[in-house]
Amino acid sequence: MSLANYEEKATDFGNPNWVAYQTIVRTEVRRFTRIWVQTMIPPAITMTLYFIIFGSLIGRRIGEMGGFDYMAYIVPGLIMMSVITNSYANVSSSFFGAKFGKFIEEMLVSPISNQTILLGYVTGGVARAVFVGIIVTILSLFFTHLAIHNILAVVSITLLTAVLFSLLGFINGVYAKRFDDVSIVPTFVLTPLTYLGGVFFSIDLLPDFWAGVAQLNPILYVVNAFRFGILGVSDISLGWAYGILISMTVVAYVIAVRLLANGAGVRS
Amino acid sequence: MSYALEINSLKKTYDNGFEALKGIDLTVEKGDFFALLGPNGAGKSTTIGILCSLVNKSSGSVKVMGYDIDHDFGMAKRHLGVVPQEFNFNQFEKTQNILINTAGYHGIPRAEATPRIEHYLKRLGLWDKRDNPSRALSGGMKRRLLIARALVHQPDLLILDEPTAGVDIELRRGMWDFLTEINNQGTTIILTTHYLEEAEALCRNVSIINHGEIIANSSTRDLLASLHTVTFVCDLAAPIDSVPVIEGYECALPDAMTLEVEVDKGQSLNEVFAALSAHQVSVTSMRTKTNRLEELFVSMTSGDSK
Structure with a gap:
């Protein structure tokens, strides 16, 4: 095929970045669905254990929290915990895997823009977070009744949270040099912050000082905003939650795009 | 362009x-x-x-x-x-x-x-x-x-x-x-x-x-073409005891059935064959000792220009 013909045909294909974006998303979704035993089953089992132990067994002795029975109170936080860990893990491990196997070079030598690469990976992370979030939500219905208070808040907070933690996972993947590097943040940062982020308790229970400290934890805003969407109660203002989530997402996006533009972790 | x-x-x-x-x-x-x-x-x-x-x-x-x-x-x-x-x-x-x-x-x-x-x-x-x-x-x-x-x-x-x-x-x-x-x-x-x-x-x-x-x-x-010297390896029809003298060419005899001849730029293989015929030496096949480009490459990258 001559050069002139190729250029004509390339134009006929439409926006090449859109095709590239669809390709990355399809590849990402195929990846986490192909290894569903590693990606879908563990959160389902873990969350079921949380529902049984914290909700049914311990929760009966705790009684009510925030005006709801304890099981209903912790379900929104546990769903968000799944969304956070799965969006983060999907992007960090997938991007690092592509670096480690060097097949990230397939994208780097192609005409795809950096933003398309980033959006493709983030969409993959959001897709997995939503899949797992739905699975955990369905499982929770075996243990409690969920009446959605504000569907817009539920959808928007889920998507915003998944986008933010996918971006953070991407940044982790860029800097990671070993497989250990993609598990350090989830283990030593995300999990503790999630436990301290009001999944299992209201910050009203904390002494003033620690309640103030807790407000530095971004996961607190995620959990409470989502809990507002499901139950209609929150320890913090919804406006603050959106403001912080959107601000962090914008900052994380700018950092991720800059890292890609500079070739951090992928170009020498 | x-x-x-x-x-x-x-x-x-x-x-x-x-x-x-x-x-x-x-x-x-x-x-x-x-x-x-x-x-x-x-x-x-x-x-x-x-x-x-x-x-x-x-x-x-x-x-x-x-x-x-x-x-x-x-x-x-x-x-x-x-x-x-x-x-x-x-x-x-x-x-x-x-x-x-x-x-x-x-x-x-x-x-x-x-x-x-x-x-x-x-x-x-x-x-x-x-x-x-x-x-x-x-x-x-x-x-x-x-x-x-x-x-x-x-x-x-x-x-x-x-x-x-x-x-x-x-x-x-x-x-x-x-x-x-x-x-x-x-x-x-x-x-x-x-x-x-x-x-x-x-x-x-x-x-x-x-x-x-x-x-x-x-x-x-x-x-x-810039290669100044090419070494040809000649397979002989019969063994010889000593290196035949060919004026203007350097020859070596790694073994009795193989003769190596260095041919400089401007020299002719016809002269080599004529001299070998005069010495009753019969050649059955011939090849360059190393790939010509390889010879040039080695001489250039090692700084040893011939």
Whole structure:
């Protein structure tokens, strides 16, 4: 095929970045669905254990929290915990895997823009977070009744949270040099912050000082905003939650795009 | 004139201070079959890395088919196909999916890519393996998969970084035929290789890079013509006891059935054969002691110019 013909045909294909974006998303979704035993089953089992132990067994002795029975109170936080860990893990491990196997070079030598690469990976992370979030939500219905208070808040907070933690996972993947590097943040940062982020308790229970400290934890805003969407109660203002989530997402996006533009972790 | 590749004052200094490229200039004409040669660490891979955005250059400019890789990033990439040294594809992905993905990254939808992929997989003998995970392919098949992947967007400039490394002779010859075929169809090819016989057989023009500098850049024929001395190895019909004296030529006798004769530029083999006939020495076959390009390459890169 001559050069002139190729250029004509390339134009006929439409926006090449859109095709590239669809390709990355399809590849990402195929990846986490192909290894569903590693990606879908563990959160389902873990969350079921949380529902049984914290909700049914311990929760009966705790009684009510925030005006709801304890099981209903912790379900929104546990769903968000799944969304956070799965969006983060999907992007960090997938991007690092592509670096480690060097097949990230397939994208780097192609005409795809950096933003398309980033959006493709983030969409993959959001897709997995939503899949797992739905699975955990369905499982929770075996243990409690969920009446959605504000569907817009539920959808928007889920998507915003998944986008933010996918971006953070991407940044982790860029800097990671070993497989250990993609598990350090989830283990030593995300999990503790999630436990301290009001999944299992209201910050009203904390002494003033620690309640103030807790407000530095971004996961607190995620959990409470989502809990507002499901139950209609929150320890913090919804406006603050959106403001912080959107601000962090914008900052994380700018950092991720800059890292890609500079070739951090992928170009020498 | 618009070139397939135009490199101007290209420099690369790595973070550790190593100066891999010291300001090289290089042009490759459209339709050429070009060899970029050099010893390990000479700067070949750095140059290729810069062309395909895997290495950030320190300064200088690079144009692919007239498109600057900094200012016309998308168009430059669209015209460039790269076959790397390493198997840098997803080992868990099916052979066919690797090509579908690569086509997608170049903006080519699946429906358009599918017939192209079928063509290249069949042409390169991989069609039966299309649904196999790439990790299950043999080394030679993986090498061919890299070539198919580099061609799926039908680039006008194809760069192959040691494509026949570790490939058996039959497969290597098959690859040569295929590369010659696509070059004849108009694709410009730049080849790096350690098999200098390969460069001599395939490439019309050659550039030799050493210590980050281009030390030779001309047609293969002209470069070979600059070789001052060629050593010919003659297989003899019958054993001889001593080295025959041929005036003006240096001869050696490694064993009784083999005679080596050094022939300088301007000297004639006819004189050698006439002298050997006079000495009653009969030659059954003859070959050059080393590949001619290899001889030149070694003398240039070792600084030992004959």
